[in-house]
Every structure is written in structure tokens, then in C-alpha cells.
Amino acid sequence: MTDWRPIFGHAEPYDEQVDGIETAADAARDGGYTVIEGACGTGKTMIALTAGIDLVRDPDTDYERVFVLTSVKQQLRQFEADLETINENLPDDWDPVSGLTLVGKADVCPYNRANAGDIDDGNVYDRCETLRDRTRDLTGEGGETTAAALTANARQQQTGLADSGRSGSMGRFLETAGETAAYPPEMPTYSDGGAVSAETEFCPFYAQYLDDLPDEGSDGDAVEAVPYDLTDAGMITPEDLVARSVRNGTCPHSVMGAALAHTEVVIGNYYHAFDPRTTGSFTGALLDDSTFVVCDEAHMLEPRVRDLVSDGVADTTLRDAETELSRVIQPIKFEREGRQATGGSQTADADLVRAELQDSDVTYEELNRTLEFIRDLRDELDRRVTAHLDRKHRGWKSDLTDLPDEEIPLRDPGEPAEDELSEWAREAGYGDADWVRVEAVGAVAARILNEAEDEDRTRAAPAVGRVLGEWYRCGHTEYFREIELERTWNDTEPPDSWRRAYTARIALHNCVPSDAIGDRLASFGGGILMSATLEPMDAFTEVTGLEYLAREEDRPVVERRYGLHFPEENRESFAVAAPKFTYDNRGRTGDENPTRTHYADAITQVGRLPGNVLVGMPSYAEAEWIAGVLEDRLSKPVLRDASSDDEATESLKSEFFAGDGKVLVTSLRGTLTEGVDYSGDRLSAAVVCGVPIVNTSSPRTKAVRRAYDDAFGDGFTYALTIPAVRKARQAIGRVIRSPEDTGVRVLLDERYARDSWDSVVPFLPDDDEFQTVSPDMLEFGLDRFRSKLS
Numbered sequence: 001m002t003d004w005r006p007i008f009g010h011a012e013p014y015d016e017q018v019d020g021i022e023t024a025a026d027a028a029r030d031g032g033y034t035v036i037e038g039a040c041g042t043g044k045t046m047i048a049l050t051a052g053i054d055l056v057r058d059p060d061t062d063y064e065r066v067f068v069l070t071s072v073k074q075q076l077r078q079f080e081a082d083l084e085t086i087n088e089n090l091p092d093d094w095d096p097v098s099g100l101t102l103v104g105k106a107d108v109c110p111y112n113r114a115n116a117g118d119i120d121d122g123n124v125y126d127r128c129e130t131l132r133d134r135t136r137d138l139t140g141e142g143g144e145t146t147a148a149a150l151t152a153n154a155r156q157q158q159t160g161l162a163d164s165g166r167s168g169s170m171g172r173f174l175e176t177a178g179e180t181a182a183y184p185p186e187m188p189t190y191s192d193g194g195a196v197s198a199e200t201e202f203c204p205f206y207a208q209y210l211d212d213l214p215d216e217g218s219d220g221d222a223v224e225a226v227p228y229d230l231t232d233a234g235m236i237t238p239e240d241l242v243a244r245s246v247r248n249g250t251c252p253h254s255v256m257g258a259a260l261a262h263t264e265v266v267i268g269n270y271y272h273a274f275d276p277r278t279t280g281s282f283t284g285a286l287l288d289d290s291t292f293v294v295c296d297e298a299h300m301l302e303p304r305v306r307d308l309v310s311d312g313v314a315d316t317t318l319r320d321a322e323t324e325l326s327r328v329i330q331p332i333k334f335e336r337e338g339r340q341a342t343g344g345s346q347t348a349d350a351d352l353v354r355a356e357l358q359d360s361d362v363t364y365e366e367l368n369r370t371l372e373f374i375r376d377l378r379d380e381l382d383r384r385v386t387a388h389l390d391r392k393h394r395g396w397k398s399d400l401t402d403l404p405d406e407e408i409p410l411r412d413p414g415e416p417a418e419d420e421l422s423e424w425a426r427e428a429g430y431g432d433a434d435w436v437r438v439e440a441v442g443a444v445a446a447r448i449l450n451e452a453e454d455e456d457r458t459r460a461a462p463a464v465g466r467v468l469g470e471w472y473r474c475g476h477t478e479y480f481r482e483i484e485l486e487r488t489w490n491d492t493e494p495p496d497s498w499r500r501a502y503t504a505r506i507a508l509h510n511c512v513p514s515d516a517i518g519d520r521l522a523s524f525g526g527g528i529l530m531s532a533t534l535e536p537m538d539a540f541t542e543v544t545g546l547e548y549l550a551r552e553e554d555r556p557v558v559e560r561r562y563g564l565h566f567p568e569e570n571r572e573s574f575a576v577a578a579p580k581f582t583y584d585n586r587g588r589t590g591d592e593n594p595t596r597t598h599y600a601d602a603i604t605q606v607g608r609l610p611g612n613v614l615v616g617m618p619s620y621a622e623a624e625w626i627a628g629v630l631e632d633r634l635s636k637p638v639l640r641d642a643s644s645d646d647e648a649t650e651s652l653k654s655e656f657f658a659g660d661g662k663v664l665v666t667s668l669r670g671t672l673t674e675g676v677d678y679s680g681d682r683l684s685a686a687v688v689c690g691v692p693i694v695n696t697s698s699p700r701t702k703a704v705r706r707a708y709d710d711a712f713g714d715g716f717t718y719a720l721t722i723p724a725v726r727k728a729r730q731a732i733g734r735v736i737r738s739p740e741d742t743g744v745r746v747l748l749d750e751r752y753a754r755d756s757w758d759s760v761v762p763f764l765p766d767d768d769e770f771q772t773v774s775p776d777m778l779e780f781g782l783d784r785f786r787s788k789l790s
Contacts, residue, residue, distance in 0.1 A: 004054040006094065009046055009085035016562040017043050017050075023558055024051035028292055028526030029061060032556030033546060035298075035537060036530040037765070039564035040737050044530045045075070045082045045296070049265065051528065052292040053086070053097055056264050063292050063525055068267040070296035071304055072675035076101065079267050079296070083235045099235035100259055102268035102283070108242050108252035110205060113176040116185035126457050128253075131187070131203040138202060139210055144192050147211035151249060154188040154204035177242040181205075182249055205251040212250060222258040225250070230262055261285040270301070274520055275308045287520070293527035297675065299534055299726045302513060302543050309516045312484070312507035313467040315499070318378050320460035321442065325371040328353060328445045332364060348452035356451070362437075362444045370441040373425075373434050374464065380424055381506065384408060384483060385498050400501035408483040413702035416477040416710075421506065435472035439465030471508055477710060480509045480703035509700055511707035518545015522553065532733055533726040535561075535765040542712055561765065568769075570742040571735070572785040575753035575770040576602055576778050581618065581690030589625040598775050599748060600629045603687055605779045606746055607634050609786070611661040611684030616668040616731040618692045626689070627665040634663060641666035657682050668692035674730035679737035685744040686735045691751050691760055693724040725763040728752075744785060745770075746778070 004021055005013075013021070016038065024034040024047065038044045052066030068079050080101060087096045105124050111117035112124045119127050139147045174181040189199035212227070214220025223230070227248035236244070236259075245252035260266050260283065272283045279287060295301055331350040357364060388408050389396045396403060410419035425434070442461030449459060471481065485502045493500035510516065521527070521544070534540045537559050541547040550557040578598045579585050585595040607613050607630055615630075617623040620643055627640040639656055641649070641664065649671055656664045661684070666672045669692055694701055701720070708715035728747065735743035747753070751760050753772045764770065773781055 002054055002058050004050055006091050007053050007057070007086060007097075008050045009082060009089050013046075014043065014565075016565075017047050020044075020047040020560060020562070021051045021054070023560055024048070024528050025054055027556050027558045028052075028055055028063070030556050031289075031526050032558065033521065033526055033549070034528050034558045034560060035534065035541065035546065036528060036560045036562070037532065037534040037537070038530060038560075038562040039532055040733060041564065041566055041739070042562045045078050046085075048294040048296070048528045048530065049079065049082055049086060052294060053264065055292050062290050064290040065261075065263060065286065065292070066265045066294060067273070067286050067291045067524070068265065068294045068296065069270050069273050070267070071270055071300045072297050074675055074677055075296050076267055076269075079265075080235055080237055083265055087234045095231050096234040097265060098230045098233055098263045099265040099267065100241070100256065100263040101237055102256065102260065102266060102272055103238045105253050107238055108245075108256065110174055110176050110181060110242065110246055110252065111185075111187070113242065114174050114185060116174055117187040128203075130455050130457065131201060132206050134200055135202040135206045135210065138190055138200065139207065145190065147207045150190060150202055150207035151204050151211060153190060154183045154202075154207070157184055157188045174246075177239055177246055179243050179246040181246050203251070205245070205249065206254060208249045209251040209254040221262075223262045226255050226259045226262075230259065235265075236263075257282060270304045270308065274305045274516065287523050289523070289525040291524050291527075293521070293524040295527065295529040297531055298529040298540075298544075299531040299723075299730075301517060301529065303723070305517050306510055306513040309510045309513055310508060311467050311470055312505045313464050315378065315381055315504040317460045318374055318381070318464060321464040322371060322374050322378065324445050324449060324459055324461045325367060325374070325441075328448050329364075329367050329371060348448050352452055353448055356444060356448045360440070360444045362441050366437060366441050367445070369434065370438050373430055373438070376428060376430075377421075377425075380421065380428075381483065381504060384420075385485065385502070385504055388483075389498060396498075397496045400495075400498075403485075403487065403498075403501050405487055406485040406502075407699045408485070409699035409703075410481045410483065411476070413480065413699045414706050416706070418476060419481040421481065422471070432472065436469050438468045441465065467506075467508065471506075474508060474510075478510065478512050478515075478707055480511050480700060480707070482507055482509070482699055509703070511704045512543075512711050514543050514545045514548070514711070516545075517543075518548050521545060522549055522555075526555075533729040536722065536763060537561075539712075539718055539722055543718060563765075564736065564769075566736055566739045566741070569788070570740075571745065572743075572781065573732075573745045573747075573770045574778060574781055575747045575772050576775055577750040577753040577772060578602060578748055578775050580751055580758075581749050589621055596625075599689055600626065600633075602746075602748055602775055602778055603689065604630060604633045605782055606685050606687045606744065607636070607638075607663045609685045609744060609782065612656060612678075612682060613661070613663045614673070614678070614683055614686040614731065614734060615663060615665045616673050616686065616688045616692075616728070617665065618668060618690045620667045620670070622689070623665045623667050630663055630665065636660070637662045639664045641670055641672055643667075643670070668727045668731055669694070673727065673734065676734065677737065678734040679741065683735055683743060685746070686732055687746040687748055688728045688731050689748045691721070691724050691749055692727045693720050696720065721758075721760060722763055725760050729764070744782065 004025065020036055027034045036044060049066065055061050055063040056065060070076050070079065083097060083099045090096065105128050106112055106121050109119060109124050109128060111119040112121065135150065137143060138145055139150060172185055174183050174185045183204045187201045188204055189201050191199045209225055212225035213222060214224050227250055228244050241256060242252045245255050266286060271278045273279065328348060331348055331353055335350045393403060410421050411417050439462065442465035445461045446459035450457065484505045484507050487501065488503045490500055541557060546557045549555045579595045581595065581599060587593055603615055603626055615626060617626055623640060627638050630638045639652060639662055641652055653672065653676065656662055668688065704719045705715035708719040712718045732745045732747065735745050747770060751758055752764065755761060771781065
């Protein structure tokens with residue numbers, strides 16, 4: 001054990017922090033993992049960073065970096081802040097710990113950030129790839145110029161514009177992140193100066209990055225193109241990265257990619273470790289045993305990875321793939337028929353198509369067969385959606401605006417079997433090869449179109465091929481297939497078509513992501529998984545594959561639990577034995593019955609407490625109901641959250657925090673009940689109404705429950721009850737965030753208060769803090785706490 005205390009960013013660690021750091025470091029030296037459930041105030045981020053950096057700086061280990069994964073922006077900022085604290089307090093003779101936060105191209109592209117160069121959030125990825133390819137073509141082997149000449153060209157264009165005195169955007173320098181680039185805000189162009197010479201757009205930032213790379217054949221590494229000293233840089237936030245890169249005229253995203261494998265602490269999100277496309281194109285260098293991984297907010301690991309390793313393809317993407325294949329087939333088809341294309345529909349010529357097919361293992365016949373398969377698949381999708389709507393929503397064509405989102409299962413969710421779309425394909429004469437060859441065919445089609453149009457774009461055919469290949473390969477117990485219908489509106493579709501009202505998608509859901517999570521965790525040297533809400537630990541280690549690592553690979557998995565250590569006299573916690581808030585008891589939102597009366601009265605009592613009160617309901621519909629009740633009963637303002645975009649949520653949050661006390665009503669499945677900082681006087685009480693179990697009638701939920709039955713023995717508990725209790729605990733955990741905070745926490749439902757067949761008391765590790773009270777005694781308890789503080 002090395003001396004980690006010089007790394008620890010504060011004067012004196014808590015006992016829990018000493019134990020957590022030393023436990024995590026010991027386990028990781030043996031290739032293992034530490035699982036920490038730590039209440040707010042435990043200092044989990046500092047535990048993880050200290051243990052990881054200690055291992056990286058220890059010459060006797062193979063660890064080269066700490067890779068932090070978190071799903072919450074606030075926690076990402078916390079890791080940045082804690083690393084800066086560590087650097088500020090390191091011994092004078094120590095090099096700063098280098099850190100880097102990973103973000104997407106849209107966040108760092110200078111043109112996108114400056115709203116310049118015809119690049120925006122909607123096209124930044126496609127435009128970036130096209131401009132990079134053009135820049136490489138101009139400067140690579142056999143190219144017309146050099147990277148240095150291109151950047152000089154861009155600077156000269158800027159100088160010429162400025163000298164000309166032309167007004168408007170022309171003649172200005174591109175500005176972002178507080179820095180000014182030596183390039184124009186418009187995309188510069190290159191011309192070889194010939195009598196007939198097309199001007200080619202290029203990216204000067206990427207050209208400068210290419211110029212900064214070591215020469216081919218040398219022993220240099222791409223890190224030489226990073227325009228700052230990694231050993232002295234400390235924590236580089238995205239804003240820092242852009243500023244340093246723009247100051248040096250180079251591409252921030254390329255610099256990020258060059259620096260990430262050489263940085264001691266890399267901060268990202270779950271995409272960077274678990275999304276197959278992101279790891280394949282960007283972060284693959286981090287996925288090995290020289291990395292100490294930190295999974296923060298690890299209670300979200302299972303659902304987030306389930307989404308990342310699931311897949312699907314929209315009807316519009318199938319349509320676009322069909323169009324792409326038709327455009328590739330057309331030149332040879334017309335040539336054989338002795339016709340010529342008209343109206344500009346032909347972008348490739350027959351010679352180009354033949355040459356590309358000759359260089360691949362794809363035949364012209366396969367192009368036609370794949371086109372036929374995708375066209376028939378779209379027809380079958382149309383038939384199934386229409387039949388479903390005719391059956392479930394008679395007369396739907398007369399009012400397309402009144403249709404809800406829908407799931408159309410392609411098998412019985414409770415009985416794993418071949419899906420109906422696969423059955424249809426077999427009966428229609430499509431065999432194994434038709435499914436698995438779509439990806440290769442799609443890749444060739446995309447290459448032909450990009451070559452013909454001299455523009456690299458994200459094409460639909462490869463994406464369709466990837467999904468159809470996975471559709472064929474994946475099993476039917478672990479994966480569930482369905483058609484998803486999402487409400488939208490498209491005036492270009494016929495008035496009586498479902499496509500006018502819906503976006504349809506054939507979806508392939510990974511019901512049990514434990515293998516995907518476990519396989520990825522196995523690739524790292526070791527690490528920490530941590531959250532305030534992981535209990536029960538045995539269930540958590542099973543669904544994340546950790547239990548398999550411990551049993552089959554003999555890698556240690558060590559558990560630690562650290563409770564809330566803030567002053568007990570500053571908080572009061574109640575579990576109210578109100579009738580279960582289930583549909584059988586409460587009925588519809590417009591009903592009046594004893595159950596709803598109990599809940600309305602109890603929530604009103606909590607709402608009357610001084611200061612801000614957070615009310616968490618099982619759904620947005622129930623949130624709307626209780627908001628209406630509270631508006632009639634309370635004198636303080638009542639704010640209602642709804643399913644909305646980030647901007648609306650941030651606005652609502654700011655309104656809640658400003659001024660005098662208010663009540664904020666939201667869904668426990670929304671974004672305001674976890675990962676939000678309610679410290680200080682921002683929140684004085686929180687009440688959780690019911691156990692927020694997801695809609696059990698959803699086909700996808702039924703399929704996940706059945707798959708968990710097979711994998712773990714109790715699908716309802718593992719897939720539904722435990723995640724619901726974690727949601728409730730996250731909401732309750734918003735109240736007490738520091739030693740000075742005071743407040744009330746209320747769990748409202750007898751399942752939190754009493755033992756019964758569906759009790760959730762066993763999943764509340766701090767249940768001894770929650771006093772069980774009847775609904776009529778809650779007001780007494782609240783008054784007693786109020787008087788104690790006054």
C-alpha cells in the first residue's frame with residue numbers, strides 16, 4: 001500500500017473515506033472491483049479519484065489512467081472540481097494530475113459553437129466528416145497541396161477579406177471560447193489555380209491538426225499534435241480544450257482524441273465505455289487492463305447500458321436505404337435496358353458501380369435482392385401497423401391527431417419464441433443470407449454514393465444492414481422485438497396514412513444487459529462502482545455481471561456501505577402507512593375515493609411546511625392530479641413539471657429555487673428527482689407518493705420481466721421493484737445534502753411502512769430512520785419537528 005494522502009484533496013479524510021480509498025486500491029491491485037453505496041456527504045468522488053490516481057502514480061502497478069463514467073452532468077462537474085482541488089493541494093514537487101472531459105463534436109467544433117461556416121447541431125457530424133475527408137484528400141499521398149499550405153491559405157483568405165474592407169460576416173475572424181482564430185468565420189476553399197478549377201471547401205482547424213502530427217514513418221505519436229503540455233495542464237474542461245485549440249488554430253475534437261489515451265483522468269459518460277459505435281470509433285484505446293474505471297451513479301448502469309446495447313431502425317431509414325440502393329442499381333439497370341437516366345436522378349455511372357463491386361464480395365444480384373428484401377420489409381411493416389390501428393383504434397383515419405404512442409409486440413412477451421417478422425421473412429422466401437448480407441451490401445452502396453458525389457455522408461443502408469444482421473443473430477429470450485410507434489407529424493404524407501401521424505421503428509431490445517456490462521467491466525484492470533442507492537447489493541452485482549466476474553474469473557468484488565452521517569437532529573423521516581397507491585385502490589385520476597383523500601391530505605400537510613417542498617408522483621398524470629389539489633389548498637405557489645425538453649426543465653428549476661417557498665410536483669421517473677443539487681435552503685421537504693413501478697402492461701416490460709425470471713429467478717423484484725425503490729430513495733435523498741441542511745423526508749405508501757407480500761421495506765437499507773406513522777399522525781410528527789427547530 002502506497003501513501004495516498006498527498007493525493008487526497010482535503011486536510012483530513014473521514015473514516016469512511018480512508019476505508020473506501022484503501023479498500024478500492026487493494027481490490028484493484030488484485031484486478032477487482034469495489035462496490036460502494038454511500039449516502040450524500042460520503043465524498044465518493046474524492047474516494048474514487050484518490051484511489052485511482054494513487055494506482056496510476058504507483059510505479060508497481062500497470063494502471064495508466066482513471067476512466068470516470070457518469071450519467072449526470074452535475075456529477076461530471078463534481079469530478080472536474082474534485083480533480084482541481086487535488087491539483088491545488090498536491091506537494092510542490094509533484095506534477096499536476098492531467099484530466100480531460102470527453103464531449104461530442106457539437107460541443108467543441110469552433111464553427112458550430114460560433115454559428116458559422118454553415119454548420120449547426122443538425123449537420124455538424126456529417127459536415128465534419130466530409131470536411132475532414134476533403135482536407136485529407138488535398139494533403140495526403142498524391143494530394144494537391146500540404147496541410148501547412150492549406151492553413152496558410154485560410155489565413156490569407158482572412159487577411160484578404162479584412163484588407164478589402166468588406167462588411168457583414170466577411171472579413172471577421174472566427175471567435176469562440178474567449179479566443180479568436182486566425183481563420184474566417186466562413187469555410188475557406190482551396191483552388192489549384194488552373195483555368196478550370198473547382199473550389200474545394202476544407203477545415204483549416206483540421207488541416208492545422210494534420211500539420212502538427214508527426215511525420216509518417218517516425219516513432220511519434222498523435223499526442224505530439226496536442227497544443228499543450230499534458231504533464232503541466234491539470235484539468236482540461238471542454239471550454240479549456242476549445243480555447244487552447246482555437247488559440248493554436250487546431251481542431252479541438254481531434255486534439256481530444258489524441259490526448260485521451262495519454263491523460264491520467266478521463267471523464268466521460270456511459271456511451272464512452274458501452275456504446276459499440278462510440279468505443280469503435282473514439283474511446284477504444286481506453287478499454288483495457290491499464291484503465292481503472294469509475295462507474296458513478298451506478299444504479300443507472302443497468303438501464304442505461306440496456307438502451308445502449310439495444311438497437312432499431314426507423315421506417316424512414318428503411319425508405320432512405322431503399323432509395324440509396326435504387327440509385328446504385330439504376331446505372332447498370334438502365335445500361336442493360338439501353339436507357340439513360342433523366343432528371344438528375346443518377347449520381348453514379350455504370351463503370352464506377354462495376355469497379356466498386358469488383359473490389360468487394362458483393363454482386364449486382366445481391367444489390368437487387370437486398371433492395372427487394374427492404375422494400376418487402378417496409379410493406380410488411382405498413383401492413384402490420386395498419387392492422388394494429390384498425391383493430392385497436394377503429395376509425396383512426398378520421399382523426400390522426402388523437403392517436404397515442406404504441407408498442408406492437410412481435411411475439412408474446414411472456415413466451416420467448418421466434419418473432420413474427422422473422423417468420424414472415426422465411427415464409428416470403430428470404431433466408432439466412434438475406435439477413436446477414438444486408439450490412440455488406442449497404443456498406444458498398446454507401447461507398448459508391450460517396451465516391452460518386454465526392455461527399456462523405458452518413459448513409460442509411462449501412463445502419464439498416466447492421467440492425468437486420470443483429471435481428472438475425474440475437475436470441476429470442478434475452479432480446480425482445482417489437483414495432484414502436486411514436487407520435488409525430490408529417491404534412492408531406494397522405495392524409496389517411498399512419499405515416500402522417502407516426503414515426504415507426506422496428507426495435508431490438510436487449511432485456512438482460514448483464515453480459516454486456518460484465519464483459520466490458522472484465523476488459524478493465526479494476527475499478528469502483530458507486531451510488532447512494534445500490535441496495536440490495538446481491539441483486540446489483542448479479543444484474544451488472546460482477547457476480548459472474550467474482551465466481552468465474554476469480555476477480556475480487558468487495559462491498560462497502562456508508563450511511564448518512566450528518567446530524568440526525570436536523571432531519572425527520574416518516575414512512576406513512578397509507579393505503580397502497582395502486583391503480584386498484586386509487587382508480588383513475590378523476591376519481592374521488594378514500595385512497596386519494598388520504599394522499600391528498602398527507603401531501604397537503606407536507607406542502608404547508610415552510611420553504612420549498614418536492615412532491616414525487618408515480619407518473620406525470622398523477623402529478624397533474626395532485627398539483628390541481630394543492631393549488632386549491634395551499635397559499636404558496638405550486639409548480640408542475642411535465643415531460644419536456646431540457647430548456648423547459650432548467651427554467652422550471654430556476655423558478656423553484658428563486659424567491660419564497662413553493663411546491664414542485666413532478667414524476668418520480670422524470671429528471672428532477674435525481675442528480676439535481678437541492679443543497680442549502682433550496683429544499684426543506686420531499687414526499688414520495690407510492691412505489692414508482694413502471695407500467696407493467698407494456699409488452700417490453702413484460703418481456704424484460706420474463707427474461708429476468710429466466711436469468712435471476714424473480715423478474716418482478718429484479719426488473720421492477722428494486723429499480724422503483726431506488727427511484728424513491730433518490731428523490732428522498734435530495735433533502736439533506738450537507739451537515740447544515742435541515743428537512744423532512746416522507747415515504748407515503750404502506751409498502752414502505754409494513755411487512756406484507758409486496759412490502760419494499762427489505763430494500764430500504766436505512767429503514768430504521770423512517771418512523772412508521774399512520775396518516776392521521778403525520779401532521780403531529782411534522783408539527784413536532786417544526787417546533788424542535790424553532
